Amino acid sequence: xPTAARKPALRGHTPARAAARAEQGPxxxxxGRQGDGCTYRLDPLSKHRLKAAHRRARxxxxxxxxYTTREEFEALQGPMWVQIVxxxxxxxxxxxxxxGGVELHDPDNGLRRQVLSGS
Amino acid sequence: MNKNxxxxxxxxxxxxxxxxxxYNVAMPxxxxxxxxxxVHHHVGTLWRIQVKTANARRERAxxxxxxxxxxxxxxxxRTPDLMFVFVVRSAERWSDFIVIxxxxxxxxxxEFTIGKVLGASILFGLVFSRGTxxxxxxxxxxxxxxxxxxxxxxxx
Numbered sequence: 001x002p003t004a005a006r007k008p009a010l011r012g013h014t015p016a017r018a019a020a021r022a023e024q025g026p027x028x029x030x031x032g033r034q035g036d037g038c039t040y041r042l043d044p045l046s047k048h049r050l051k052a053a054h055r056r057a058r059x060x061x062x063x064x065x066x067y068t069t070r071e072e073f074e075a076l077q078g079p080m081w082v083q084i085v086x087x088x089x090x091x092x093x094x095x096x097x098x099x100g101g102v103e104l105h106d107p108d109n110g111l112r113r114q115v116l117s118g119s
Numbered sequence: 120m121n122k123n124x125x126x127x128x129x130x131x132x133x134x135x136x137x138x139x140x141x142y143n144v145a146m147p148x149x150x151x152x153x154x155x156x157x158v159h160h161h162v163g164t165l166w167r168i169q170v171k172t173a174n175a176r177r178e179r180a181x182x183x184x185x186x187x188x189x190x191x192x193x194x195x196x197r198t199p200d201l202m203f204v205f206v207v208r209s210a211e212r213w214s215d216f217i218v219i220x221x222x223x224x225x226x227x228x229x230e231f232t233i234g235k236v237l238g239a240s241i242l243f244g245l246v247f248s249r250g251t252x253x254x255x256x257x258x259x260x261x262x263x264x265x266x267x268x269x270x271x272x273x274x275x
Contacts, residue, residue, distance in 0.1 A: 032196030039196040107194035
């Protein structure tokens, strides 16, 4: 058995070897919530998937959106998630759905939220 | 040597490097995962720095230093993002500083599965040999003493 095959999967990301298995799943946007807001970034393997499908897409590497309290995170920013993932990917919501949709992951506490479903 | 002494001495070596470049430094009073705050005094830019220090050993592949990074530190998105400085102590001197952003390390780890996952942390082994530095099969040369983000400032 190759050495790489023995490596356990890291919580919150997909090892490259398993990327093929995840190809049908949603693109992952990792988030980090802090005292004054939330940072959004496309997961590295999702970024590669996106590049393979839309080579010319131009996107921003991160988006930071502020809030007053952590408790208002979902209520305040939830309605903006589709716009945020479009900024992070540079493609339309329809194109993202065709790629399997988009999920938000917070590796700090395991929170997951679907932003767009796959078509 | 006790790892507390090793870790703190590496942290102070990194702080000294920032100071000599003209950036102010501070140690957070509460441990939230950052070892050092670096501030560009004139424009107010702040960087979060996480310092990891290791005593290098000569092994068959070359001089090797291993750094333990918790999964939480590697995965957590933050603004401003975390910068890692891996400090290498070799032959009784500070031989190398590997300066790499959390996002870059995360991307390399995810794409090439570098590092060894040990429970809730990942052990990155850096091998220095003939002017190169590698982690697994990936070159880390571009991160070696990569202080370009902090050009020396001139203070009146």
